[in-house]
Amino acid sequence: MSSLSHTLADSATMLRRNLRHMLRYPSMTVLLAGMPVVFLLLFVYVFGGTLGAGIGSGGGRGEYIVYVMPGILLMTVAAVAQGTAISVAMDMTEGIISRFRTMSISRASVLTGHVVGSLIQTMIAMVIVVAVALLIGFRTGATPVEWLAAIGIIAMIAFAVIWLSVALGLVSKTVESASNLPMPLTLLPFLGSGFVPTDSMPTGLRWFAEYQPFTPVMETLRGLLTGTEIGNSALQTAAWSAGIALLSYLWARKLYNRDPAAR
Amino acid sequence: MTENLTAAGVPRRAGSSADNASSAISAVGLRKSYGEKLVLDGVDLEVVEGSVFALLGPNGAGKTTAVQILSTLIGADGGRVRVAGHDLVGEPDAVRSVIGVTGQFSAVDGLLSGRENLRLMADLRHLGRAAGRARTAELLERFDLADAADVLVSTYSGGMRRRLDLAMTLVGDPRLIFLDEPTTGLDPRSRRTMWEIIRGLVADQGVTIFLTTQYLEEADQLADRIAVLDHGKLVAEGTAQELKRLVPGGHVQLRFADPAAFRAAVGALSRTLEDIPRDEDALTVQVPSDGRVRSLRALLDLLDAQSVEAEELSVHTPDLDDVFLALTGRPRPSTDTATEKAVTR
Structure with missing residues (x-):
C-alpha cells in the first residue's frame, strides 16, 4: 500500500474509534446540542417578542426565530468544538496515545480521526437543533439547493473551528483548561450579527462585530435561509474558514509532534 | 569483579557494535536531560537478538526515559542508537514497524472493549479484516481474556489490563518488545502469570525483550543479561549470577x-x-x-x-538494596528502609 492509502486507512480506523466512543456515550452529543437548544428557547420565548420588534422588519417572535437561527447554528458549531477540545485533551492523558506514537502509523491520523468524528457530531447536533426550531415554529422558504449550500457553509466553518479546538485541546495541560479555552467561541455569535443587528451596537463593538469571522458566516446562512442580501459574505466565510483551518492544522500538528514528556 | 562486568563510563565495543547484525539494540553514549536535570548520562547498551535484557534500577534512575527513547517516543539529546538495524533518528518508522511497547501506564483504550482494542491494533497494523479477527480471537484466548472480551476495558482489573496491554503489543508480531516495569503494581499471582507469558514469548517466538524493573528477583527470573542503572549511568552489567556475586549481602x-x-x-x-x-x-x-x-x-x-x-x-539472599550498596557504596535512593539498612550495617 502506498503511504497515502495508509494515511487514509489509519485515519478511517481512528475515526471508527472516535465514533465508537461517541456511540458509547450518546449523552455527550445530546449535551453538546443542549446548550444551543436552551439558548434558542430562551431567546425566542423570553427575549423574542421584544427583540423581534427591534430587528428592523417590524416583526415579532415569529420573525425573530428566523433571525436568530444562524447565530444558534454557529453556537452549535462552537459547542461541539468545545467537546472536541475536551476529548482531545482527555485522549492525550491516556497511555494509548503513547502506544500510537510508537507504532508505524500515519502521525496525523489520531487528529484527523477527532476532526472527522467531530464534524459528524456537529451534523447530528445540527439535526437536533433544527428539529427543535421547526417544532417551535421556525419556517423558511429555502429551497433544497439553498439548504445544501447552508449545510456546506456550516461544514466549512465547523471544519476550521474543530481544527482550532484540536490545537487548543493539545496546548491545554489539563482537561479543565481544555474545556475553558474554546469558551469564547460560543460567545462570538453574540458579539456579531447573531442575535441583534450590528448597527445597533456602540462603535467599537460594532467594528469588532462586523469584522469578526462568525459574522460573514451568519450573514451567508441568513441569506440562504431567509433570502436576505449575501454580498461577499460567502467569499469572506470561505477565506476565514480556510485561514483558520490551515493555521490551526499547522499549530495542532506542531503540538502533536513535540516530545510528549515536554507537556 | 568478574571479567564480564563492565564498569560505567568505559566504552564497550563502541564502533563495531553498529554493524553487528545479531544485535537488536545497540546504543552508544545515550544522553537525555530535562532542563537542568540530567536523566541519562552517556549510556551504552548492547542487546543481542533473541535474548532478554533487563534494565534494573530504582525509581528515577532513568529506566522509563531509556525505553521512551529506544521506542521512538521521545528524542535523545545525544548518542547513536540502532534498533533492529535501523537508525533511530533517520528511520523511526522502520524501527516502529518491528517493535512493540508495553509501558508502565497501561496503553489501552478504556472506552472500548478488549476485543475492540485488539481489532484497533489489527486495523492499524493493516492486517485485513479476516486476519485481524482471527488474530484477535487467538490473543483473547491465549491471554485468558475471552470471557471479558466484550466488556469495557475500564472495568478490567489491573492484571487483566496488563495482559490486554501486552496482547495489543503482540498483534503486529513485533520482533523486539519493550516492557517498562511489566509487573509493577500487580499482585503476586498476576506477576507470576506475567512472567510465564514473557518466558513463553521468548521460547516460542524467539523475540527479543528489553524490560525494565525495580526488582532484582524479576530480572533474575527473566533476563539473560542485566544492566544496573543509577542516576542515568550504568553502574554494572552482567548475568544475574555475576551481579549477585558482587553483593556481600548473600x-x-x-x-x-x-x-x-x-x-x-x-x-x-x-x-x-x-x-x-x-x-x-x-x-x-x-x-x-x-x-x-x-x-x-x-x-x-x-x-x-x-x-x-x-x-x-x-x-x-541479596536484593536490589544490597546490589546498590555494593555497586555505588550508598543505599538506593528514595527508599527509607534502604537508608536504615545502611546505617545498621
Whole structure:
C-alpha cells in the first residue's frame, strides 16, 4: 500500500474509534446540542417578542426565530468544538496515545480521526437543533439547493473551528483548561450579527462585530435561509474558514509532534 | 569483579557494535536531560537478538526515559542508537514497524472493549479484516481474556489490563518488545502469570525483550543479561549470577545451641574460609553463600562431618538494596528502609 492509502486507512480506523466512543456515550452529543437548544428557547420565548420588534422588519417572535437561527447554528458549531477540545485533551492523558506514537502509523491520523468524528457530531447536533426550531415554529422558504449550500457553509466553518479546538485541546495541560479555552467561541455569535443587528451596537463593538469571522458566516446562512442580501459574505466565510483551518492544522500538528514528556 | 562486568563510563565495543547484525539494540553514549536535570548520562547498551535484557534500577534512575527513547517516543539529546538495524533518528518508522511497547501506564483504550482494542491494533497494523479477527480471537484466548472480551476495558482489573496491554503489543508480531516495569503494581499471582507469558514469548517466538524493573528477583527470573542503572549511568552489567556475586549481602546465618558447638563450627568453617563474620554472644556465624540448595548441602555436610549441629539456619539472599550498596557504596535512593539498612550495617 502506498503511504497515502495508509494515511487514509489509519485515519478511517481512528475515526471508527472516535465514533465508537461517541456511540458509547450518546449523552455527550445530546449535551453538546443542549446548550444551543436552551439558548434558542430562551431567546425566542423570553427575549423574542421584544427583540423581534427591534430587528428592523417590524416583526415579532415569529420573525425573530428566523433571525436568530444562524447565530444558534454557529453556537452549535462552537459547542461541539468545545467537546472536541475536551476529548482531545482527555485522549492525550491516556497511555494509548503513547502506544500510537510508537507504532508505524500515519502521525496525523489520531487528529484527523477527532476532526472527522467531530464534524459528524456537529451534523447530528445540527439535526437536533433544527428539529427543535421547526417544532417551535421556525419556517423558511429555502429551497433544497439553498439548504445544501447552508449545510456546506456550516461544514466549512465547523471544519476550521474543530481544527482550532484540536490545537487548543493539545496546548491545554489539563482537561479543565481544555474545556475553558474554546469558551469564547460560543460567545462570538453574540458579539456579531447573531442575535441583534450590528448597527445597533456602540462603535467599537460594532467594528469588532462586523469584522469578526462568525459574522460573514451568519450573514451567508441568513441569506440562504431567509433570502436576505449575501454580498461577499460567502467569499469572506470561505477565506476565514480556510485561514483558520490551515493555521490551526499547522499549530495542532506542531503540538502533536513535540516530545510528549515536554507537556 | 568478574571479567564480564563492565564498569560505567568505559566504552564497550563502541564502533563495531553498529554493524553487528545479531544485535537488536545497540546504543552508544545515550544522553537525555530535562532542563537542568540530567536523566541519562552517556549510556551504552548492547542487546543481542533473541535474548532478554533487563534494565534494573530504582525509581528515577532513568529506566522509563531509556525505553521512551529506544521506542521512538521521545528524542535523545545525544548518542547513536540502532534498533533492529535501523537508525533511530533517520528511520523511526522502520524501527516502529518491528517493535512493540508495553509501558508502565497501561496503553489501552478504556472506552472500548478488549476485543475492540485488539481489532484497533489489527486495523492499524493493516492486517485485513479476516486476519485481524482471527488474530484477535487467538490473543483473547491465549491471554485468558475471552470471557471479558466484550466488556469495557475500564472495568478490567489491573492484571487483566496488563495482559490486554501486552496482547495489543503482540498483534503486529513485533520482533523486539519493550516492557517498562511489566509487573509493577500487580499482585503476586498476576506477576507470576506475567512472567510465564514473557518466558513463553521468548521460547516460542524467539523475540527479543528489553524490560525494565525495580526488582532484582524479576530480572533474575527473566533476563539473560542485566544492566544496573543509577542516576542515568550504568553502574554494572552482567548475568544475574555475576551481579549477585558482587553483593556481600548473600549469606547463610547459622545459630548454635551452645558455645561448644559454636566454637566447633567456627573451627570447621575456618579451614576453608577466612574472617567469618560471627557473633559470640548470639552464637551465630555468617557464611557467604549464593543460597542455592547445593551449596547449603555442602555447608551442612561439612558441619555433619564434625558432628556439629546447627540450631537454626536462615538464608539471606541479596536484593536490589544490597546490589546498590555494593555497586555505588550508598543505599538506593528514595527508599527509607534502604537508608536504615545502611546505617545498621
